[in-house]
Amino acid sequence: MDVSKRAFLRAAGLLVAEEILARNAFARKDRNSNGPKNKVILAVIGGVRRQETFSLQGFQNIPHLAQELGPQSLFYSDVRNEGVTAHFNAISSILTGTWQRVGDWGEDSPTMPTVFEYFRKQLRLPPSEAWIIASNKALTDLIGSSSSHGYGSSYGANVVLPKQLMINAVVNAIWDRKNREFGNRKKIQAQMEEMLQGVNYEGLGWNVFDAADRLDPHVRATIRKAVADLVHGNGPMTGDVLTFFMAREIMRKFAPSLLMVNFSDVEAAHFGSYSMHLAGIQTVDHLCSELWQEVKTNPDYAGKTTVIILPEFGRDADGSSTNGFFNHRAYDASCRSTWLMVLGAYAGRPRIIRRPVQHIDVCPTVAELLGFRTPDARGVRLKEFRG
Amino acid sequence: MPGASGSRNLEASPASLCRFRRRHAGRQEKNEDGFARALTSMNTRDESQTNREEGNSVETLRRLKKGISGDLPTTFQPYFNQQVHSWDVLFPYERRYLLEVLTYLDQLSPDQRSQLFAPIRQLEKAMDVSRWDFSVREQTLEDASLLARSPYYLEWRREVKKAFAEIDRGVEEDKKKHVARSHNRLILMIYPACLPFGPTTMWKRWPGTGKIMRFDADVSGNERKFVEGLLGASGHTSAHASGTLLESIARRASRSYADVWALDAGTALSEFMLGAGPHPNPVPGVTVLSFERLKAFRGNFLTQVNTMSHSLSSADQIYNEIRKEDVSQFCPPEIKDHPVVREFVRSLFMNGNGASVSSNPFVQWGASEAFRRARPSVLIGYFGTRNKPKPFTSVAVFMNQNIASPLPSVKDLPGSAIDAAILSYYLWRSSTRYSEYQNALTVCLAESTKMAYVVGPDPNPLQGQTQPLSMARISSALSEWLSTPA
Secondary structure, three states: OOHHHHHHHHHHHHHHHHHHHHHOHHHHHHOOOOOOOOEEEEEEEOOOOHHHOOOOOOHHHOHHHHHHHHHHOEEEEEEEOOOOOOHHHHHHHHHHOOOOOOOOOOOOOOOOOOHHHHHHHHHOOOHHHEEEEEOOOOOOHHHHOOOOOOOOHHHOOEEEOHHHHHHHHHHHHHHOHHHOOOOOHHHHHHHHHHHHHOOOOHHHOOEOOOOOOOOOHHHHHHHHHHHHHHHOOOOOOOHHHHHHHHHHHHHHHHOOOEEEEEEOHHHHHHHOOHHHHHHHHHHHHHHHHHHHHHHHHOOOOOOOEEEEEEEOOOOOOOOOOOOHHHOOOOOOHHHHEEEEEEEEOOOOOOEEEOOOEEHHHHHHHHHHHHOOOOOOOOOOOOOOOOO | OOOOOHHHHHOOOOOOOHHHHHHHOOOOOOOOOOHHHHHHHHOOOOHHHHHHHHHHOHHHHHHHHHHHHOOOOHHHHHHHHHHHHOHHHOOHHHHHHHHHHHHHHHHOOHHHHHHHHHHHHHHHHHHOHHHOOOOOOOOOHHHHHHHHOOOOHHHHHHHHHHHHHHHHHHHHHHHHHHHHHOEOEEEEEEEOOOOOOOOOOOOOOOOOOOEEEEEEOOOOOOHHHHHHHHHOOOOOOOOOOOOOHHHHHHHHHHHOOOOEEEEEOOOHHHHHHHOOOOOOOOOOOOEEEEOOOOHHHHHHHHHHHOOOOOOHHHHHHHHHHHHHOOOHHHOOHHHHOOHHHHHHHHHHHHOOOOOOOOHHHHHHHHHHHHHHHHOOOEEEEEOOOOEOOOOOHHHOOOOOHHHHOOOOOOEOHHHHHHHHHHHHHHHHHHHOOOHHHHHEEEEEEEOOOOEEEEEOOOOOOOOOOOOOEEHHHHHHHHHHHHHOEO
16 A cells, blocks of 8 residues: 555544544543443454355455464354345344344434444443444444434444545546546545535534534645545555544544444445455455454554454355345345354454354344443344353 | 345246146136237237237236236235336237236136235235335335335245246246247357456356367457357358358347347447448347447436435435436437337346446346346357456446546456456356256357357257367357257
8 A cells, every 4th residue: 555545544534533532522531431441343344255255265365364363263154144134234233133124225223222322321431432434335324323212322333434435525526517527636636625624524424423513624634635645646445445544543543442344345246346346355354454453553452352353244146036246135045144253352262163143143242241231132142252 | 236126026937827727727717808819829920910919909908907906915016017017118028928927817716816915915914015105106126125124025025936936837838838949049158358267267167067168269369350250250151051150140130139139348249240340231130239339328327326315215216217218319229219128228227236337247137137038049248348446436336437537447357357257157047047048058258268168958069079169160050059949
């Protein structure tokens, strides 16, 4: 990754972090006060089939997960999504511990309390302790909290959708009639700057401490420089890489005890490119390793963090009437069956668990690690987690 | 896209009804409106006659549909309503199917219909469908989404499948006769020389029953010459009485516009078939779809898709507008005045699966839909390349990358080859869903490796070849295959 891109991505993280820091002094103050001793990071990947990941032919796509992280992990080889295999519902189910059946496009909140709401309500924690950083376009800020009575956004997670910032900038640039004929990258740069100057988090689908104000001038200048470097560069960059950098900045500035990062480059499969789907798998494989390195080296996380990595679901089988790897709606084994990897404090000794477990088991297990209850969850705690 | 293919929930293989009719013969009342008689005679008439008759049958069709619509489960109604409404732009095969199903349902007594649909009705009650904002007029994303997130969805799908299986059982004998009367079929796939394939890995997904064959094609990556050589248009004569492959294809194409399809990622195959560019003679009657030649159509489609906001209702609204738009101005001449094919393309893009954004998925998904909707006897797919995603702008998938970034486009040849390898396999797999293709010979030719993969019934004219075959020999063999009754 070249310097300009790195600068942009780091700055993009600062876009959230520094701005909020300036106006929410309580955030940093709370970092070392009432938070739980343990921390949990959920890394949820879009739809990937077993055959492209944890299988003999799939290992080549996931060298980090298979060779570097796998051998030190608690690995569940048979994890099932028995709910709706669409993005918003799959993630809602993981977060609530119940099979959710709300709108596919994030037009409704989950109907049961999310793990973030239980966490913040029972432990009386500030918003800075719970974050969702997500790539997937199907998610909206409604993923951060439920419509359940007694819970809701007051106890929810901050939701940041970094990829949406990029998409909006590009789309706006193209649709802006003034810029329609732009023939050089300066036009993109101008569009990005325009967005960043008047940034509206809610307009991007974000929900960060209810903030929708303007950027701090110092942050804006940093971003401007990074954007200039980015748009005049020529290296590969994906939504997931931006998401990772944003998540890392959040970890460094706020050190939340409960963080979910959602990666979605693999969803290029919907557009029929198997090679781009595989590239997405390879990217997220690398980013999972980077995330683990950050956990090991960041003093706020080292030694007390459990990282849980799992796909939302598989994808449809080759030969299915739903066009195989393109989609995830056949509801067959290829679509429902996936895996889960646990690293860190509560992984215990490395081993592979072959008994079937479910996505909805994640929520009560996380609760156990962080010391709260999930009375409405229907999943069961995964007993192999140490503790 | 969620639920984009919800329509296929209600798809079953085409109906014919003999066995079922026999089973219910004593119980059903005779339908005396003449429609069934007209239907019976359809297969014995020439196509233009049939088309005229079908055209004249629209009112009858609507009456028939009206007669049974009260007995149809709510979740079945959008499919039937939409099909009846789209009658003018259905392929002959689809018309026959729709007529058979409606006639079948019409011939059942109300009690029998009730019995057939009872499990589905029970599930609809359990799902509380009557309280849904469910469109019965046409299939919508909202409908598909409502169904897909119901806890009863899987059960519902199972029952729908069972209901259609009941119908299909009845038609199987007719269908067998129809297939038996037909000629052999051919699926031909071409990977141009620019796609780099590993000779040992390329066919790894395909069944072991297929055979790898070598061929000679000294055309130095010239796509036009390769097509000419394969189809037998480069001056050689065929050793077989059936002539060249081109001649056999032309004979098939003259029977029906829906019988021969050419799906092209670029222009080499399409221009050859259309007699465009350097090719002087078109092959009349072939349905030709070229990703490249549909550029304006795709551009307009994507422009509209990009106006969609983040909700299903917005998506449905945009899709409704796309359905109604006069797209003639965006169509290449070969489909501009051909409403059925034009609507096929529109529907292809609306169904997603990458057909509007990338050439190889266009070929694969287009072929899959052609098999499902038109049952062509010859289908030729010509794969191609896509560009590497451009930095930064690639996040906006539906955007035109050439507009979004001034950087020059760079072809992703290895990635395109990976895509073509799996998509050609998918293309073949989609044909195997239909009994008509039991008699299909599938031949994939990779110019970069001078290797082909052949899957199909034994015996076939390419069987047992150990020496590299010339293009003329392949052309002749495939022509022979097409000329042999199944």
